Amino acid sequence: MMKLQSSRVLSLELNKDRDVERIHGSGINTLDIEPVEGRYMLSGGSDGVIVLYDLENLSRKPSYTCKALFSVGRSHPDVHKFSVETVQWYPHDTGMFTSSSFDKTLKIWDTNTLQPADIFHFEGTVYSHHMSPIATKHCLIAVGTKSPKVQLCDLKSGSSSHILQGHRQEVLAVSWSPRHEYVLATGSADGRVKLWDVRRASGCLSTLDQYNGEKSKSSSEAANTAHNGRVNGLCYTNDGLHLLTVGTDDRMRLWNSSTGENTLVNYGKVCNESRKGLKFAISCGCNPEFTFVPYGSTIAVYTVFTGELITMLRGHYSTVNCCVFQPHFQELYSGSKDCNILAWIPAPREPVPDDTSEKGTSVLQAAA
Numbered sequence: 001m002m003k004l005q006s007s008r009v010l011s012l013e014l015n016k017d018r019d020v021e022r023i024h025g026s027g028i029n030t031l032d033i034e035p036v037e038g039r040y041m042l043s044g045g046s047d048g049v050i051v052l053y054d055l056e057n058l059s060r061k062p063s064y065t066c067k068a069l070f071s072v073g074r075s076h077p078d079v080h081k082f083s084v085e086t087v088q089w090y091p092h093d094t095g096m097f098t099s100s101s102f103d104k105t106l107k108i109w110d111t112n113t114l115q116p117a118d119i120f121h122f123e124g125t126v127y128s129h130h131m132s133p134i135a136t137k138h139c140l141i142a143v144g145t146k147s148p149k150v151q152l153c154d155l156k157s158g159s160s161s162h163i164l165q166g167h168r169q170e171v172l173a174v175s176w177s178p179r180h181e182y183v184l185a186t187g188s189a190d191g192r193v194k195l196w197d198v199r200r201a202s203g204c205l206s207t208l209d210q211y212n213g214e215k216s217k218s219s220s221e222a223a224n225t226a227h228n229g230r231v232n233g234l235c236y237t238n239d240g241l242h243l244l245t246v247g248t249d250d251r252m253r254l255w256n257s258s259t260g261e262n263t264l265v266n267y268g269k270v271c272n273e274s275r276k277g278l279k280f281a282i283s284c285g286c287n288p289e290f291t292f293v294p295y296g297s298t299i300a301v302y303t304v305f306t307g308e309l310i311t312m313l314r315g316h317y318s319t320v321n322c323c324v325f326q327p328h329f330q331e332l333y334s335g336s337k338d339c340n341i342l343a344w345i346p347a348p349r350e351p352v353p354d355d356t357s358e359k360g361t362s363v364l365q366a367a368a
Helices: 002-010
Strands: 012-014 018-020 028-033 040-045 050-054 064-072 084-089 096-101 105-110 115-121 126-131 140-145 150-154 162-164 171-176 183-188 193-197 204-207 231-236 242-247 251-256 290-295 298-303 309-314 320-326 331-336 341-346
Touching (some): 018 341, 140 183, 298 320
Parallel strands (some): 126 171
Antiparallel strands (some): 126 140, 171 183, 320 331, 331 341
8 A cells, every 4th residue: 555655656747637716916925725624725926816726526526626715805805915835734633724925924814704813013024934734732833034043822812922033044944843832943044053942941952964064164154054055945754754845955855853864865965045945745645655845846755855857847837935745635726926826736657568677757747
């Protein structure tokens, strides 16, 4: 069963029978699928618009369009004034979702009324925010902004006074551990990735070092960097045992999240010119696991633990900004500057009886 799933992901192709209704009039920066049913997807655009889609095929026909149920459009009184960089569902039910923007706000939305239940204001641009998928003892939203201080917003009290200090430049990516509810990973333009225990006064557990402590500390400034460039993407594996990071040094690194060790898996050159956060995804329930990384106008698919480049998914016409994995059906959705959301599905394979060498190759087709 597990092997079957891995082969399914290897053969992702553009789903010609499924369209996602085109609502956005500008680039799509962020996508999130709610974890409860895996049915509803949010998207956030560079014009501030947020759209909610139903991914379920209600038509019962083989070809269908995922319909937008509603949107927070330009005429909505509470629409974000500038680009939406992150959207996320409340992890425990679909009655609430969150969005953050270059307009220096984080908004907590009531899904049913489409009204903000709360708005947090910051001094600078907001690049990234994240709610823990597993927390039961806290309701903290981690927020990365133009400030080097990581902000923690408490949904229960409405306070955003708690901060984590240690980065030297803007914080481009934040991600809670899916294993330990008080552990947070942050990535900054200072080249550093920090792991924090938000219960501790000092906060910082460790600063990840790409050289695993083996480079001479000739300069304290160069000590303990995760990347030789801005760190603009973070993603934990689903068991929380490893953390993947990407940086503008065109590298992706896999870390043991409990020891902080660089596993030294080599993914080759992972082109990354993003001036802001890069939203990439890791598969769930596959053996082996894969990561899907926006790579120019394509999506590169790598095996997480061996670093092998499996394939490049081609179908977008412009820069891909984000992708999200839907584990129930082993599907991938991607959002691009071309205003499109594409659905990638496991391709049914034709057995090739004559040529056994064909087995194990990926079946990929471009857009029709």
